[in-house]
Amino acid sequence: MNNKLVISGIGIILVLIEYLFSPFLNINSMIPDLVLVFLFLISVKSETGFTFMLAFLLGILQDLFNSDLIGISAAANLLALYFVSWISIKELTMTAFVWGLLLMGVVKYTVYYQIIFLQSEYSFLAIVFKFTIAHSIYTLIVGLFIFSLSRNLFKRYFNHV
Amino acid sequence: MRKILIFFYNLKPIWQFTFFFLLSIVILMMNPAKALYPIKANGVSLISEIRNITSYVKTNRSLKKENAELKKQLIKEIFLKNYYHDRFQENNRLRRLLKIPPLNDFNYIFAQVVGSSPYIGIKAFLINKGKNDSINANDPVISTEGLVGKILEVYDHSSLVEILPDRNIKISAKILRNNERGILKFYNEDLLLLDYIPKTISVIVGDMVVTSEISQIYPPGIKIGEVVAIDKKPQEHFQKVYVLPYVNFNNVNEILILKEK
Numbered sequence: 286m287n288n289k290l291v292i293s294g295i296g297i298i299l300v301l302i303e304y305l306f307s308p309f310l311n312i313n314s315m316i317p318d319l320v321l322v323f324l325f326l327i328s329v330k331s332e333t334g335f336t337f338m339l340a341f342l343l344g345i346l347q348d349l350f351n352s353d354l355i356g357i358s359a360a361a362n363l364l365a366l367y368f369v370s371w372i373s374i375k376e377l378t379m380t381a382f383v384w385g386l387l388l389m390g391v392v393k394y395t396v397y398y399q400i401i402f403l404q405s406e407y408s409f410l411a412i413v414f415k416f417t418i419a420h421s422i423y424t425l426i427v428g429l430f431i432f433s434l435s436r437n438l439f440k441r442y443f444n445h446v
Numbered sequence: 447m448r449k450i451l452i453f454f455y456n457l458k459p460i461w462q463f464t465f466f467f468l469l470s471i472v473i474l475m476m477n478p479a480k481a482l483y484p485i486k487a488n489g490v491s492l493i494s495e496i497r498n499i500t501s502y503v504k505t506n507r508s509l510k511k512e513n514a515e516l517k518k519q520l521i522k523e524i525f526l527k528n529y530y531h532d533r534f535q536e537n538n539r540l541r542r543l544l545k546i547p548p549l550n551d552f553n554y555i556f557a558q559v560v561g562s563s564p565y566i567g568i569k570a571f572l573i574n575k576g577k578n579d580s581i582n583a584n585d586p587v588i589s590t591e592g593l594v595g596k597i598l599e600v601y602d603h604s605s606l607v608e609i610l611p612d613r614n615i616k617i618s619a620k621i622l623r624n625n626e627r628g629i630l631k632f633y634n635e636d637l638l639l640l641d642y643i644p645k646t647i648s649v650i651v652g653d654m655v656v657t658s659e660i661s662q663i664y665p666p667g668i669k670i671g672e673v674v675a676i677d678k679k680p681q682e683h684f685q686k687v688y689v690l691p692y693v694n695f696n697n698v699n700e701i702l703i704l705k706e707k
Contacts, residue, residue, distance in 0.1 A: 333462060333463075337462045337463050338466065341470060344470065354474055354566065355474065356470045356471065356472075356475075356476075360467060360471060360474060363470060367467075403566050
């Protein structure tokens with residue numbers, strides 16, 4: 286239980302960090318999704334029910350701070366997590382990290398931007414090419430940076446759980 | 447509580463996912479009902495304060511330079527303000543002599559943009575001024591670059607500003623060079639369409655478009671945008687004039703709300 290509280294606390298801190306530093310990280314109104322990276326990492330070893338609950342709560346928090354539609358990030362996080370749960374990752378290698386996070390990013394931002402631009406003149410593919418892929422790759426690059434810096438920490442966590 | 451948690455953990459992952467996903471959708475659908483509006487507004491205000499601090503740190507290096515530039519500009523603006531104030535008074539005196547109603551003067555209410563539209567499909571900003579600051583629906587909103595839009599909805603401490611790239615916006619506008627009036631409306635995310643300008647009227651790329659005198663919401667002469675393209679079809683009586691707004695709607699932080707004196 287304590288472990289879950291610590292993980293939830295880290296998630297909340299990440300939401301705050303994400304927006305605290307957003308003026309520095311903002312490229313074309315896109316900020317790297319640290320929460321998505323975090324959700325992917327904990328989904329590898331944590332219980333599915335707990336990660337779904339965390340994806341929902343952190344998504345709601347992201348929406349509150351981001352001032353977009355409340356519930357949109359929660360729904361997108363959950364769908365992304367659901368899709369990534371289909372891949373059974375036994376060991377967190379760099380390849381698994383890249384493909385897993387990329388899949389999550391693509392699913393999340395496809396859902397997210399399709400809802401945001403629901404009544405705009407942008408076509409599905411235009412949204413995918415203009416926003417989904419760009420945002421997913423940006424998140425992946427930042428995720429890779431974080432992962433390579435703290436790889437040992439994650440390994441210790443995964444061995445411990 | 448514990449029993450609920452145990453029951454929840456015993457559910458299959460697909461049901462756990464379905465529960466939270468449906469909950470997200472319900473919350474998403476509740477947005478237009480404004481049920482979560484106070485929570486959302488508070489969240490936005492909080493993060494806006496934190497962002498202000500980080501933005502300050504980021505721009506600190508350029509602040510001194512910007513300050514010096516602004517001081518120079520301020521001196522010029524004060525001179526122009528006094529000059530135009532004299533001309534304004536003179537104009538109104540002459541109008542009275544000619545028995546033409548005097549021009550209106552305005553009060554300006556400063557506001558900050560704190561969020562985007564909570565409604566799907568409506569292009570709008572949430573600002574930090576509302577009923578308590580004497581804001582009313584349909585008040586015109588401008589920025590330093592030009593016309594931003596109008597107040598759509600007013601709450602106690604915040605308001606929703608409908609911006610020019612919204613599908614529902616329609617403005618009586620004119621081409622400044624020849625005073626030719628038309629109706630300005632949505633064309634796409636970037637451009638507006640100035641319609642009902644006869645084909646016989648000369649319109650040139652680069653012409654400035656401003657609000658017209660017959661608008662019941664917007665005062666005349668507010669800059670809107672610049673003509674970037676013209677489309678004249680042989681079978682149509684009117685030409686289509688495409689206007690690029692001066693305001694960059696992705697980067698509006700401070701706005702002014704106009705109130706007639």
